[in-house]
Amino acid sequence: MMIESQGKTTEPQAAGVVLSEKARTLPSGEREFMMDVRTADLEVNMGPQHPATHGVMRILIRTDGELITGAQPHLGYLHRCAEKIGENVEWLQYLPYTDRYDYLAAMNNNLGYSMAVEAMLGEEIPRRAQMLRTICAELNRIGSHLIAFGTYGLDLGAITPFLYAFREREWMMALFEKICGARLTYSYLRIGGVFNDTPPGWLGEVEHFCDVFEEKHKEYVDLLMMNHIFVKRTADIGVIPAEMALDFGLTGPMIRGSGIDFDLRRDTPYMLYGELADAGAFDVILGSGAKGALGDCWDRFYVRVMEMIESVKIIRWCLGSIEPGPVIAPLPKVLKVPAGEAYVGIENPRGELGHFVVSDGGKVARRVRVRGPSFCNLAVLEAIMPGTLLADAVAIVGSTDVVIGETDR
Amino acid sequence: MDFEGIHGRLGAISAPGLSGADRPREADPEDKKDGGRAGDAFVQVEPGEIAAFLAACRDDAELAFDLLVDLTATDPDAQDERFWIGYQLLSTTHRHRLAIKVFVAKEGARVPTATAVYRAAQWHERECAEMFGITFVGHPDPRNILLPDDWAGHPLRKDYEFPTEYHGISCE
Known part of the structure; x- marks a missing residue:
């Protein structure tokens, strides 16, 4: 120029x-x-302290006027050596560290780690525990998607939806506070089951939350998702074709936004999800290119917003069939895991959370590997940001919905 | 397909570098020291052939592993002379998984990059390289990803010594 x-x-x-x-x-x-x-060409640092990077992340953007010609994410500002810690603490002691990688979906992280260890223990998990696990994981998925919904609006200049989303999320956190005492880092799902049974009336409160949430959800759709200005800012922006999504190893809403019909809950069933899928209790939401090209920012946003209703359906199914019983398998306090190795991937709100654990038969893991979905989802920025306008950078970064605690671990 | 089906198919298409399979097994009742092996089955591949092997897994219509989910290494023991490099593949069309393991000598560990087959490998390999000191030959961008550029040592190796200071900041 x-x-x-x-x-x-x-x-x-x-x-x-x-x-x-x-x-x-x-x-x-x-x-x-x-x-x-x-x-x-001008090099602009977006971050590390930028409100729209959703954490401490820096994206080095090369611009030619208003046009982005290159983008390079720089990570590591929040690296806390989670995998090294895993090799130095006992199996059960590692659980609270799992809360801290994707701190918006701590229940799901607990579940992923617990399931990886259980895969080697071969322990039968009581049915009530599985029900409670599913309810908590799905409630947390709603909470996590509410943040994605609210902060994405905030990124694009819509402040009100953020406040609405936090109102419902506050309720969700109050429910978790009642069941386990913590609001963000729960460590409620344990190896072998869940920490304790529900307080009296808790399941009724969850049902009430579901009733109210379904009504509020309609507001979200009208207020932000179908908002004309919002659609203009997100449709046809940051398009990820299906082949690119697969090549970069994207998972979760990122891949479903590109139209690939894949959800670990349905397709590699774990826990109760196989039963739920057979009963038709939930659907897999896919992007369809309704407002622009398939795989644009709007499609990814659409998948997240509509998935919240599917989570409500799952919770309702569980509430309808939960029965009294034990909530944790009898395991020793100091756990010894048989020698071996296992990889377990579960559907986190952001994609596949994988745990690869290696045991030598002792009290401490040989290796705990965490495959965070945000880490892989972030890599695609290098490919989709060049060629877009600087004003759309925030829309694209926001649509990946990364949590930096998880990319850096 | 289950693991046996996938393993059979890999043999049928003579996937390059396939050198064996390891399955979980029960403890031997005769041998009191043997506790068996729990967890997943995996196939073992020669380090030099890994990129060609992954390409075969991706391109075969019956396997169709279109996602590289994870790539990581393990240092089993300070006395052990080998690293394990683990690849986790997933097929979104056939909905099956495969765990692949490559044994590579710790001394001057080198393995070809999988970036040309799956771009997802790019960041995983950068992380693996800085954490273990493994060289991924042909990697397009071999910088550190999580650690600072001047970090000494490879933290996830079992023989790693924790630094006492970094740029004048005490770590003790």
Whole structure:
């Protein structure tokens, strides 16, 4: 974007303002100077302390005027050595650390880790525990998607939906506070089951939450998702074709937004989800390119918003068939896991959360590997951001819905 | 397909580098020291052939492993002379998984990059390289990803020594 002066640009493009050699003399005798603006590519740091990066992440963006010509995410600002800690603490002691990678979906993280250890223990999990696990995981999925919904609106300049979303999320956190005492880092799902049974009347409160939430959800759809300005900001922006989604190993709403019909809950059933899928208790929401190209920011947002209703359906199914019983399998306090290795991937709100655990038969793991969905979902930014406008950068980053605690672990 | 089906298919298409399979087993009642092995079955692949092997897994219509879910290494023991590099594949069309394991000598560990087959490997390999000191030959962007560029040592190795200070910041 050089300023053309009489058909030819001035070389070289040094820093600051350069006086053109082609200054000409006006009829009045004055000399007229052409001023050339520096037009080299500009490198802009988005972050690490930027409200729209949803955490401490830096994206180095190269711009040519308003156009992004390159984007390079820089991670590691929140690296807390979670995998190294896993090799130094006992199996049960590691559970609270799992809360801290995707801190918006701590119940799901607890579930992923517990299931990986249980895969080696071969322990039967009581049915009531599985029911409570499913209810908590899905409630937490609603809470996590509410954050995605609210903060995405905030990124694009809509402040009100954020406040609405936090109103419902506050209720969800109060429910969790009643069941386990914590509001964010629960450690409620344990290896072998759940920590304790529900307090009296808790399941009724969850049902009440579901009733109210379904009504509120209609407001979200009208208020933000179908909002004309919002659609204009997100449709046809940041398109991820299906092949690219697969190549980059995207999972969860990112891949479903690109139209790939894949949900671990239905397709590689674990816990009660196989039963739920057979009963038709929930559907898998897919992006369809309803407002623009398939796989754009709006499609990903649509998948997250509509998935909340599917989670409500799952919770209702569980509430309808939960029965009294034990909530945790009898396991020793100091757990010894048989030698071996297991990889278990579960459907987190952001995609596949994988745990690869290796045991030598002792009290401490040999290796705990965490495959965070945000880590993989973030990598696609390098491919989709070049060629878009700087104003859309925030829309694209927001649509990946990353949690930096998980990319950096 | 289950693990046996996948393993059979890999043999049928003579996937490059396939050198064996390991399955979980019960403890041997005769041998008191043997506790068996729990968890997943995996196939074992020669380190030099891993990229070609992954391409075969991806391109075969019956396997169709279109997602590289995870790539990581394990240092089993400080005395052990080998790293394990583990690949987790997933097929969204056939809905099956495969765990692959590659044994590579710790001394000057090198393995070809899988980036040309799955771009998902790019960041996983960067993380694996900085954490274990494994060189992924042909990697397009071999910088550190989570650690600072000047970090000394490879933290997930069992022989890693914790630093006492970093740029004048005490770590003790």
